[in-house]
Amino acid sequence: MTKWLKWAGWPVGIGIFIALVLHEGAADVVHVIGAAGWALLWLVPFHALPLLFDAYGWRVLLRGRASLAFLWWVATVREAVSRLLPVLAVGGEIVGIRLARWRVSDASCVSASVIVEVLVTIAVQYAFSALGVVLILAATGGGHAKTIALALVLSLPLPVITALLLRRGGVFHAIERFAARALGSEHRFLQGIDGARLDAQIDALMTRTGLLVSAFAWQFAGYLIGAFETYWALALLGHPVSVGGAVAIEALTQAVRHAAFMVPAGLGVQEGTVVLLAQMFGVGREVAFSLALVKRMREVLFGCIALGSWQWAEIVRARRFAREPILQGAAEQAAAPVADRRGQAQDRHLVR
Numbered sequence: 001m002t003k004w005l006k007w008a009g010w011p012v013g014i015g016i017f018i019a020l021v022l023h024e025g026a027a028d029v030v031h032v033i034g035a036a037g038w039a040l041l042w043l044v045p046f047h048a049l050p051l052l053f054d055a056y057g058w059r060v061l062l063r064g065r066a067s068l069a070f071l072w073w074v075a076t077v078r079e080a081v082s083r084l085l086p087v088l089a090v091g092g093e094i095v096g097i098r099l100a101r102w103r104v105s106d107a108s109c110v111s112a113s114v115i116v117e118v119l120v121t122i123a124v125q126y127a128f129s130a131l132g133v134v135l136i137l138a139a140t141g142g143g144h145a146k147t148i149a150l151a152l153v154l155s156l157p158l159p160v161i162t163a164l165l166l167r168r169g170g171v172f173h174a175i176e177r178f179a180a181r182a183l184g185s186e187h188r189f190l191q192g193i194d195g196a197r198l199d200a201q202i203d204a205l206m207t208r209t210g211l212l213v214s215a216f217a218w219q220f221a222g223y224l225i226g227a228f229e230t231y232w233a234l235a236l237l238g239h240p241v242s243v244g245g246a247v248a249i250e251a252l253t254q255a256v257r258h259a260a261f262m263v264p265a266g267l268g269v270q271e272g273t274v275v276l277l278a279q280m281f282g283v284g285r286e287v288a289f290s291l292a293l294v295k296r297m298r299e300v301l302f303g304c305i306a307l308g309s310w311q312w313a314e315i316v317r318a319r320r321f322a323r324e325p326i327l328q329g330a331a332e333q334a335a336a337p338v339a340d341r342r343g344q345a346q347d348r349h350l351v352r
Contacts, residue, residue, distance in 0.1 A: 011238035012315055029113050031286075032237055032292050033237070033293065036238070037236075039236050040236055042232075043229055043232065043298045044298050044301050044302050046232070047261070048072075048076070048302075049222075051072060051076055051167075052072050052222070053222030054069060054218070054219055054222045055068060055075040056071075056212070056218045057215040057219045058071055058075065058113065058117050058215070061113040061117055061205060061211060062100075062104065062110070062113045065104045066100060066103040066104050071100070073142065073309065074096050074099045074100055075096075076311070077092075077099060077306050077310045078093065078095060078096040079303070080302070080307045080309070080310075083303055093118060096114055097098050100113075102317070108200075108201045111198055111201075112198055112201035112202045112204075113204055116202060116205045117215065120216050120217060120219060122214060124216060124219045124221075124223060126221065128254065128321060129221045131248075131251055132143065132248040132252040133248075133251075133252070134246045135248035135251075136252065136277070139244065139280075139281065140242075140280050140281070140335045146212070186286060195317035223250075223254070224247065226250060227246050227249075227251070230249050230250045230291070230295070231243060233244065233291055234249060234283065234295050236289050237290050237294070238287065239284065241278075241282075242281075247279055248281070250276055253273045253274050257269060270296070271293070272296070274288065274289075275288040275289050275292055278292075333339055
């Protein structure tokens, strides 16, 4: 079912994207982007800043067991996997757990930090989306914002129930027992998994209110700073909006994109949402679609750099592990003649 959703989402997203290009007029959009020039490329390195705040929030949950620089790099890879690859937005977390274990060997600790961080991120997204709805209603009184607000309210019980189940405990231990009965306790999928310990680690984090509030604050600050991308891009495209308008556009775009997780990379859905919301703040259609394309190009460029760095790191790590047995064997061979000479010397001493 998951695989079917993954591939079915591609034609939907591509169809929406093509329809938008045809509707807005490619020539006009190219002209608007061309007028902004190469300055738009500054949006690519700028995206590292909001991710730094996100990584710091994760580091809080890990209680400083890995460096901020390393977790920031893992955060870039997580985002790139979730946004650019057809993994239904969960592959990034799995990759993040794997990479974080390069520095933190405790699998339960890392997994618990990522699971709790995802719950914190959901809370941040709801708060950020609510802020966006308030800003749009205050500025335009738009009916679309009311529709999005209703959708947020109706979907709120799902994350709340998830958090309560995790807080209650025993969820992953129950999953482990079920998998053992279905697959057999010796199945490779179950090797190294300790459901009871993972539940305990999650419960330990969920009871630390200070840690959760701190992680929430850092992530929320990152989302607010990320909205500056929209503000800056529209200024470069020749149609600046207020800071509140930029926050509203970014917040509700994020909300719609996460709701449409079944569409790979949010293709078409993200662009359509950006165009609709930007027009609500008086931005022309050509500039609005130019903004959507600029955000997409930034996402692709930054994500490809992150994915490339991940593959390079995997290759370096694999080569290092492949070289270690060879170096160890060479060291043993070099030490053997020395040991033989020492043994011969001891034999001669005994004979004397």
